[in-house]
Amino acid sequence: xxxxxxxxxxxxxxxxxxxxxxxxxxxxxxxxxxxxxxxxxxxxxxxxxxxxxxxxxxxxxxxxxxxxxxxxxxxxxxxxxxxxxxxxxxxxxxxxxxxxxxxxxxxxxxxxxxxxxxxxxxxxxxxxxxxxxxxxxxxxxxxxxxxxxxxxxxxxxxxxxxxxxxxxxxxxxxxxxxxxxxxxxxxxxxxxxxxxxxxxxxxxxxxxxxxxxxxxxxxxxxxxxxxxxxxxxxxxxxxxxxxxxxxxxxxxxxxxxxxxxxxxxxxxxxxxxxxxxxxxxxxxxxxxxxxxxxxxxxxxxxxxxxxxxxxxxxxxxxxxxxxxxxxxxxxxxxxxxxxxxxxxxxxxxxxxxxxxxxxxxxxxxxxxxxxxxxxxxxxxxxx
Numbered sequence: 001x002x003x004x005x006x007x008x009x010x011x012x013x014x015x016x017x018x019x020x021x022x023x024x025x026x027x028x029x030x031x032x033x034x035x036x037x038x039x040x041x042x043x044x045x046x047x048x049x050x051x052x053x054x055x056x057x058x059x060x061x062x063x064x065x066x067x068x069x070x071x072x073x074x075x076x077x078x079x080x081x082x083x084x085x086x087x088x089x090x091x092x093x094x095x096x097x098x099x100x101x102x103x104x105x106x107x108x109x110x111x112x113x114x115x116x117x118x119x120x121x122x123x124x125x126x127x128x129x130x131x132x133x134x135x136x137x138x139x140x141x142x143x144x145x146x147x148x149x150x151x152x153x154x155x156x157x158x159x160x161x162x163x164x165x166x167x168x169x170x171x172x173x174x175x176x177x178x179x180x181x182x183x184x185x186x187x188x189x190x191x192x193x194x195x196x197x198x199x200x201x202x203x204x205x206x207x208x209x210x211x212x213x214x215x216x217x218x219x220x221x222x223x224x225x226x227x228x229x230x231x232x233x234x235x236x237x238x239x240x241x242x243x244x245x246x247x248x249x250x251x252x253x254x255x256x257x258x259x260x261x262x263x264x265x266x267x268x269x270x271x272x273x274x275x276x277x278x279x280x281x282x283x284x285x286x287x288x289x290x291x292x293x294x295x296x297x298x299x300x301x302x303x304x305x306x307x308x309x310x311x312x313x314x315x316x317x318x319x320x321x322x323x324x325x326x327x328x329x330x331x332x333x334x335x336x337x338x339x340x341x342x343x344x345x346x347x348x349x350x351x352x353x354x355x356x357x358x359x360x361x362x363x364x365x366x367x368x369x370x371x372x373x374x375x376x377x378x379x380x381x382x383x
Contacts, residue, residue, distance in 0.1 A: 006346055015354055031288045037271075040065070040325065064330070078101045082271040082274060098139055113147070118153070126158060129152060149180050173220065182220055186228065220241075221245060224247040233246065234257070248270065258287070272310070319340055319344040327356070329363060
């Protein structure tokens with residue numbers, strides 16, 4: 001069987017899908033790295049909503065996908081940007097997502113960390129921002145999950161300098177009962193976060209970030225860096241206090257960062273591990289046995305797909321992630337919260353299908369092919 005796929009130049013190319021999927025061996029929990037997948041949410045396709053309405057979520061399918069990730073051995077990073085926080089999923093929806101995922105995690109013994117932000121407000125004083133963070137931190141604490149302190153659009157808009165970040169984060173870390181993960185999300189993921197930590201100069205911002213950590217090392221489990229700059233991540237992780245982990249959020253350079261070097265390595269908290277879960281888990285188990293070469297042989301070929309999904313404008317990578325979940329049979333439809341299934345072009349989606357199929361990511365290649373042909377037919381592409 002073949003499929004006709006549209007190219008960016010407007011022509012069609014014939015592609016022969018892979019006949020057999022990648023098959024991951026069953027394995028135990030990871031021992032060499034802590035690995036989270038930031039998980040997407042599944043929209044309710046039957047809900048009568050507009051792009052401006054509160055998110056309508058298919059809870060059964062959303063939680064089933066989290067069980068899929070846990071079954072691979074991955075932790076779930078919940079209510080992060082992959083779940084469309086600030087891009088269709090509001091705080092009320094995120095709070096429900098956190099509570100439901102936490103209950104599911106307890107039922108199956110899955111590891112869960114949840115995003116804490118300030119997206120219930122759009123601005124305000126530092127006092128307002130602190131209160132918004134505290135409200136969300138309380139929800140996560142009550143759920144029993146680990147907290148990930150996310151970057152705040154409101155803080156980026158209100159802060160007048162580094163001291164405001166130090167005040168807010170210092171207060172939150174002092175009151176947190178358990179160590180948290182600090183998340184530095186770059187403006188390529190969210191333009192509203194330009195100048196975070198009080199400076200648009202990344203070297204200056206890095207120093208402020210490290211000062212916050214150094215002042216509260218016992219309250220920081222780790223940091224998640226999403227700047228898509230491998231050299232900067234490596235330099236930063238080498239300066240972390242003893243016991244503070246670096247979780248890579250670099251969806252362009254993750255194999256080399258997780259593999260590490262003679263001076264250390266990064267753990268992982270990645271959106272790309274949503275579609276890559278079985279393959280990524282198999283790769284990490286190679287690291288568990290000291291087989292760095294086997295790890296790289298499995299994971300290096302996935303970078304082309306990741307770079308494609310996360311190409312600029314990077315914040316729309318979720319569209320490709322959800323497309324692949326549909327093609328893989330994890331959900332029955334290709335619709336997204338806020339209508340973001342329309343955020344990428346048909347040639348972009350076609351290339352995502354081709355790259356994912358080449359990696360063997362679809363458990364049923366025939367189903368993926370049929371569904372891709374259905375999408376192409378909707379756009380008027382003949383087969």
